[in-house]
Amino acid sequence: MLQVLYKCGLCDLPERRVTVPHRKENEDIRGWMDELTMRLMRDHFDQRPLCKGRQFEYVKIPVTDDETGIGMVPRRKDGN
Numbered sequence: 596m597l598q599v600l601y602k603c604g605l606c607d608l609p610e611r612r613v614t615v616p617h618r619k620e621n622e623d624i625r626g627w628m629d630e631l632t633m634r635l636m637r638d639h640f641d642q643r644p645l646c647k648g649r650q651f652e653y654v655k656i657p658v659t660d661d662e663t664g665i666g667m668v669p670r671r672k673d674g675n
Contacts, residue, residue: 597666600655601635605648613638618666627666631656 597617602610615634618627635654639646656665 597657599631599635599657600653601639602652603639603643603646603648604650604652606643606646608639608643608646611638611642615666617668618664620667624665631666 596614599613599615600610601613602608613634615631618624631654635651639648639651658665
């Protein structure tokens with residue numbers, strides 16, 4: 596699982612941490628980002644159901660190195 600941080604640009608909700616599944620090796624980045632967006636929107640709605648914000652101030656997705664894709668499990672240095 597991966598920890599993603601976000602903050603709403605409209606309401607006073609402090610930075611939130613949401614746990615999401617890692618992206619699979621052959622999973623399309625667009626599909627994974629769509630799922631991530633839905634999870635963040637659901638979390639935001641659960642915390643601030645009256646907020647009318649349509650975009651986040653920021654979303655932080657950890658990237659471990661240049662060889663690992665966004666949202667994927669980091670590869671070990673020995674290639675496994």
